[in-house]
Every structure is written in structure tokens, then in C-alpha cells.
Amino acid sequence: MARDILIETLDGNRVRLRPMVPGDEGALRHAISQLSSHSRYLRFFNGAATLPDHVVRRLSDVDGNKHIAWAAIDESKDDKPIIGAVHAQRSSEEDKRGDFSIGLLDAWHSKGLARLLIALLAAESSKAGFEELIADVLWENKKGRALMGAIGAKSMGSDGSTIQFRMVLEEVLSKLSEKHISPAMDAVLIALEGDDFFESAA
Structure with missing residues (x-):
């Protein structure tokens, strides 16, 4: 079984979901440059037009164990650009807790992609030994806070500018599996039921 899934968004766009690989660094850098300054601020707490190379390099430095990431690819474009990505990162293989982050290009918000990516990330991270992920969300990021609530994340408190979610x-997987959110989510959940899904080559 291939590790990528071709789905249609809620409005009919064809998108491929697949694991991120180190070779995606250039495509990821381009995707980040396409974010609006406000979206970059909400995602990175910094609205600068470009991010330091070491930040982009860290985001693309996946190993399938300490750093797991999934990307969403726009299948309608010839160059198949990355339009979103979700990450789980931890400092060592023994850690059960990691850091969570997600980003989608502005034009792809509210199309159901975030939950699909989170389901894939949660399943693979769990298989790799993660038990929980921590997400820091700016107070002003209403959509981000709503997403955390929708997937069953719980607030751990706030420092005044951000809320930390556990x-x-x-x-999370139980929450995303409890009802038919969309045909795309059904396809993702069916794929995750395959015993060999995470053993297959990317």
C-alpha cells in the first residue's frame, strides 16, 4: 500500500497527502513565502517575509521517529506545490511528548485539510511512540483555538499571549473517527486501518 492518499477537498480540489521528506526543503520554503504576513505571524509568531534557513531546514529535517511530518500537495498544478504541512517533533526517541505545529496556505483554509493532516500525523506519531503533542496557539488565532477544540485538545493554561494545548x-484519533466528517476523512481512516500503511515505502 502506498503511503500517499489522493483526496478531494470539501469544494472539490484534488490534493495528495503524503509524508514529508528532507528533499521537500525547497518546496517548503516556497510555501512559507506564499503565506500572508498575518498567517506567518499566527504560524511562526513572526510575520517576516522570509524565515532563517535553519528554521526551514529544521522543518524539513524529518526522520520518521523524532520528527514526523505530513504534507498536502496541490495536484492541479504542474509543479505539485506544497500547500500545507503538519509536524510532530521531540528531542529524543524516548520522549512520549512532542511539539505540534501546522500551517496551510491562506487559500486552502476551511477546506477540511487540517483535520486530515492531523489524523495522519497522530496515527503515525502514535505508532512511533508519541503519546501526546503540545501546541502553542496565539490568543488572537480564533481558528487555531477552534481547531484545537474540534480535535479534542485540552487547554493547559495561558501566558497571556498564547494558549498551550495538550x-x-x-x-484525538478517537475524536476524528467518531463520525463521518467528510468522504476525504473516511478515505484517510480506511487507509489507517491497513496494517502495512506505515511500513510501506514513501
Whole structure:
């Protein structure tokens, strides 16, 4: 079974979901440059037009164990650009807790992609030994806070500017599996039921 899934968004766009690989660094850098300054601020807490190379390099430096990431690809474009990505990162293989982040190009918001990417990330991270992920969300990021609530993440408190959410992966997967959110989510959940899904080559 291939590790990529071709789905249609809620409005009919064809998107491929696949694991991110180190070779995606250039495509990821381009995707970040396409974010609006406000979206870059909400995602990176910094609205600068470009990010330091070491930040982009860290985001693309995936190993399938300490750093797991999935990308969404626009299948309608010849160059198949990255339009979104979700990450789970931890400092060592023994850590059960990691850091969570997600970003989508502005034009692809509210199309159901975030939950699809989170389901894939949660399933693979759980298989790799993660038990929970921590997400820091700016108070002003209403959509981000709503997403955390929708997937069952719980607030751990606030420092005044950000809210920290705890995502227990088993609970997140249960939340995303409890009803038919969309045909695309059904396709993702069916793929995740395959015993060999995460053993297949990317």
C-alpha cells in the first residue's frame, strides 16, 4: 500500500497527502513565502517575509521517529506545490511528548485539510511512540483555538499571549473517527486501518 492518499477537498480540489521528506526543503520554503504576513505571524509568531534557513531546514529535517511530518500537495498544478504541512517533533526517541505545529496556505483554509493532516500525523506519531503533542496557539488565532477544540485538545493554561494545548493522540484519533466528517476523512481512516500503511515505502 502506498503511503500517499489522493483526496478531494470539501469544494472539490484534488490534493495528495503524503509524508514529508528532507528533499521537500525547497518546496517548503516556497510555501512559507506564499503565506500572508498575518498567517506567518499566527504560524511562526513572526510575520517576516522570509524565515532563517535553519528554521526551514529544521522543518524539513524529518526522520520518521523524532520528527514526523505530513504534507498536502496541490495536484492541479504542474509543479505539485506544497500547500500545507503538519509536524510532530521531540528531542529524543524516548520522549512520549512532542511539539505540534501546522500551517496551510491562506487559500486552502476551511477546506477540511487540517483535520486530515492531523489524523495522519497522530496515527503515525502514535505508532512511533508519541503519546501526546503540545501546541502553542496565539490568543488572537480564533481558528487555531477552534481547531484545537474540534480535535479534542485540552487547554493547559495561558501566558497571556498564547494558549498551550495538550493533544492526547489516542483521544484525538478517537475524536476524528467518531463520525463521518467528510468522504476525504473516511478515505484517510480506511487507509489507517491497513496494517502495512506505515511500513510501506514513501
